[in-house]
Amino acid sequence: MSVISVGIVGGTGYTGVELLRILLRHPNAEVKVLTSRTENGRRVDDMFPSLRGHTDLQYSDLNLDELKKCDVVFFATPHGVAMKHAEELVAANTKVIDLAADFRLQDLAQFEKWYGLDHACPDLLKDSVYGLSELNRDKIKQANVIGNPGCYPTTVQLGLAPVLKADALVKPESIIIDAKSGVSGAGRKASLGMIYSENADNFKAYGVAGHRHHPEIVEALENISGQKGVFNEILFVPHLVPMIRGMLSTIYIDLTDAGAEADLQALYEQFYANEQFVDVMPAGSSPETRSVRGANQLRIALYKPQPKKLVILAAQDNLVKGAAGQAVQNMNLMFSFAEEAGLQGIGLLP
């Protein structure tokens, strides 16, 4: 069984430690390099005692020569880091999977508007692949650079793909996404807004006037549906839930006459029949976030509370299928490993 060398840039955040949780038990991968701007020389299990007994890895400063020895490098960094190093890594035959936004948006104007950055490698961006594993599997297999999707956009795309790829079942401009996320989605950062006493026993919306995942969703839905320009007015309102992990998007969409008559439950079940990480639940179900806690799984349920209105519920663990798990799923595709390698853990319930 082949084993590849893996580097992780930015190993002190939640996606970094989640990558480690998965990769340290992965049969085909060995993490060789783990970088941090601030923790050079420190053992990672000193910072994250959950890893004690599983690894002797230490953080090192970012050293491109060391990273180039890896077969693949994950960037679990803030936006703007991966794009600085991706060209040099790809030139050295090292594949790149960026968990930030550098390779998510093909529209450079949108990228610069929402992330405040000039793109460092627009040519490489064109060759990069958007890593929504189930929808772009063939391209991912050939890719050198992956832009791993945002957590919210993953739920929206997998939640909507079956009806958007079908012919004229829905009115695309009617889409409303009321999304809810656990607090870990905001990362591991010292900020007042994230402290326990500001978030526990509390619920609120945020980013109502505009959120970075909105343009990503629009671009992705255009690609899925092949329809340009019809998604610009969709609404996306994220909310913050007092829980660590978990994300649920409640998606509302108007059906056409054809959509109202279609058997959408069957459509979804068929669409995802061969997907082990997307679960279309039986009619009447309600996917709970705890049912995917720690698992690389997205669960979907459908409702038609009115004849021409469809409600789609899509739940995932934001750190797994919404981030590190999907990144490893993409790695598995890129290196022709079993797609489920390292990703078969069962969700932690209760």
Add this chain to the structure above:
Amino acid sequence: MSVISVGIVGGTGYTGVELLRILLRHPNAEVKVLTSRTENGRRVDDMFPSLRGHTDLQYSDLNLDELKKCDVVFFATPHGVAMKHAEELVAANTKVIDLAADFRLQDLAQFEKWYGLDHACPDLLKDSVYGLSELNRDKIKQANVIGNPGCYPTTVQLGLAPVLKADALVKPESIIIDAKSGVSGAGRKASLGMIYSENADNFKAYGVAGHRHHPEIVEALENISGQKGVFNEILFVPHLVPMIRGMLSTIYIDLTDAGAEADLQALYEQFYANEQFVDVMPAGSSPETRSVRGANQLRIALYKPQPKKLVILAAQDNLVKGAAGQAVQNMNLMFSFAEEAGLQGIGLLP
């Protein structure tokens, strides 16, 4: 200062103890009778130690003669209890405030469909008043029987009243209510679905196929707007948040051309200018449930993320403005007390 005698039927649930928390500090009310089917003779502060030092009340069996001596009786009971006793109490000149659903719906067919009960006093129902304090103030002042609104419907009505009462600003059939509630909304009941380990660190939708508050919302919006039949297809999807108290409704609605041009922020501020328990927050705000924890307050914020789409955020404490607080507010109106009497507590933050 006049002081009235108060009875509470059903004092072992969360609305019951919340009524006590408010009424035991109310300058114009004295709780004389507190009933329970199961706890006859037990001190209430034995069951709820938060009340130790504030009352010597004991639970008694329901005794109508005792209740008739009260000026007002609150029913903090399951659906179907208040309607059995209301006529006799009213005949004895005792006012009735029901916190359950017996006097919420004028449409008997809907009541029987959703609550599975024949109504025990349809005539009295006709004379009863729906106790949304801000919208029905004048009628409440004259009422003998109040149907205290459901928690979700309170957020929806106060959230929508300004635009629905204005002329042709919105498309009423487009309303989507994505609502979120803390767990206390489900009451104090021994049921598997409500235990800690099933709800903590979890998020889910429920009642997507149909919820009892849907017909209440439809009837109430018809009354507010004066438009019959246009709200039947609105969507209402409640979700369960891992917090004790708190409720946020995110309401989506399509604007007409007139609505798109109107200054809705000003409209709302004006509409609620004299309301001390409804707070229209400044543009750009996001009402957090913790900002109303324990307070008889509903906070609203408005967004127009698209020119013709309005997003309304409405937050309250489900046990206060969504239940016991509003009930006391109605009592204050019925007895011509200061509307804020007993209700001026500041929310507990953090």
Add this chain to the structure above:
Amino acid sequence: MSVISVGIVGGTGYTGVELLRILLRHPNAEVKVLTSRTENGRRVDDMFPSLRGHTDLQYSDLNLDELKKCDVVFFATPHGVAMKHAEELVAANTKVIDLAADFRLQDLAQFEKWYGLDHACPDLLKDSVYGLSELNRDKIKQANVIGNPGCYPTTVQLGLAPVLKADALVKPESIIIDAKSGVSGAGRKASLGMIYSENADNFKAYGVAGHRHHPEIVEALENISGQKGVFNEILFVPHLVPMIRGMLSTIYIDLTDAGAEADLQALYEQFYANEQFVDVMPAGSSPETRSVRGANQLRIALYKPQPKKLVILAAQDNLVKGAAGQAVQNMNLMFSFAEEAGLQGIGLLP
């Protein structure tokens, strides 16, 4: 009814906003000055929307001339601030209540060891009074400067005072305090260790090797018992509970023969018979922190699981009886107001 002018220095932390929650509803106090190093000119209800509708106060820079116009100034600041300004305020006839540690320890060496600060006004320190309201009531009434007790020490002193003041019932050197606090006790600070995802669904001890409240507890128990030197080896181990507010100390102590024979339940009930803010619960009770959530109350229960071992459970809200509530209680004493003025709110349960 007399009304005094109040200043609060440091109004952006949790004790600051809790002081406001209490004082804005206090019949004898009006907050005139509210300072912040960073928020000059900002409305306090913009930072804490729970206060919307209750105040128009704005933050100002610390200005001693303004503070001197107040009858009393609360310092809800980090350690080391109050001692810089206390002398000047007292000279201007303004009383000072410090919620930090500047006036808690008479032993200057201990203060400098644990807080790393030279004391700025050791003479004033000698004249200051340690503000454990129930135990030092007479001195507090005469005081110009109050050192408001730490949250943990409050539970320990009130939990132990009855047996320590009695003659030879316990072996003082055997005391073990296993204490647990909600996260708000650590304040409102942007630090990694305090963020939601690091504290939710988690439990741990901290400060096991040494905690600042240890010397305060030792000094206080010496004063209570009149015995010097016998408490140096007591153990104090604090733990962090995933809840916002609340503190429970479980105190273990060996009884002497006399203690084993004494009726300790009666002793405690008698000791606190006239105290409205200390509640000795019936034998067999277990004080829950939620029973005091938001209330200025400490509840105690006693157990003798072995003939010569006493277990004392003492619960309070760390922000109320453990901080802001006790500070206001002290203010009431200092100005001869009713001791319960502003402090009669009932705990928020659930």
Add this chain to the structure above:
Amino acid sequence: MSVISVGIVGGTGYTGVELLRILLRHPNAEVKVLTSRTENGRRVDDMFPSLRGHTDLQYSDLNLDELKKCDVVFFATPHGVAMKHAEELVAANTKVIDLAADFRLQDLAQFEKWYGLDHACPDLLKDSVYGLSELNRDKIKQANVIGNPGCYPTTVQLGLAPVLKADALVKPESIIIDAKSGVSGAGRKASLGMIYSENADNFKAYGVAGHRHHPEIVEALENISGQKGVFNEILFVPHLVPMIRGMLSTIYIDLTDAGAEADLQALYEQFYANEQFVDVMPAGSSPETRSVRGANQLRIALYKPQPKKLVILAAQDNLVKGAAGQAVQNMNLMFSFAEEAGLQGIGLLP
């Protein structure tokens, strides 16, 4: 690689679903039978959607003939069930692992006192082995019936074994165990005391006057130390933490002169040097429960805040090392599988 057949009696509780989470990914085990008194015919993944995609198992009524075909049967049932069937299973050459208390206490009087049951098979009890894997490994390998330890006793035994097995380092009668558990330890039962709104944002002690794990701890410590009668007066006070999983015991013990001089950190590290599921953390560490969330791991840290007093912190996931994980560890020993088979999952942090 050999694969054994496994039965689980009582598959609707938290230890049952945790056994499934572990065993469905175990290389040497296949769950063939899963019983429930109430859910006969229902798919287990309908009740626990976290298992969707991992199993087609259905619940069946308890049928001894089916269970006898298994190599091992786990009882994840209330106390009193396993003892009724164990003899017949053992006679059929099926091993039994009881996760309840039927085979924990050799002292029948204590069993009957604390569990209110006559023991159904006292002879088999004598042959059964107490399944604290690290301490009784050799006997477990030979056992037909295992009494899987209680969650609290596991932390206490592993926390104390090194000093109790050493000669005269501690004063055994001085032991105080202040223990804290997440709510899942109380099981999956519909009871008022366990509902979300009664436990969230709350902390309390329980069972102070006596807890079933006290006699188990006493008997176990006698066996570990070889000293009878010296542990009868130890204190054990459990507390309930608002978290789902996790348990921390803070253990206080007086050292002898020899103990005060010994290098206890080295003693512990040596004692557990070859144990992969017991982690002695470096001096100064504080084991957090989240560091073992979902992992079969117990972490220990030691403190000597006073020369002759030892504080031991021992953290585990109550459902894993405290229940299902240790049960599988015992199964691995009984069938000569790798002890870590199925148990290498890394804790879920955050």
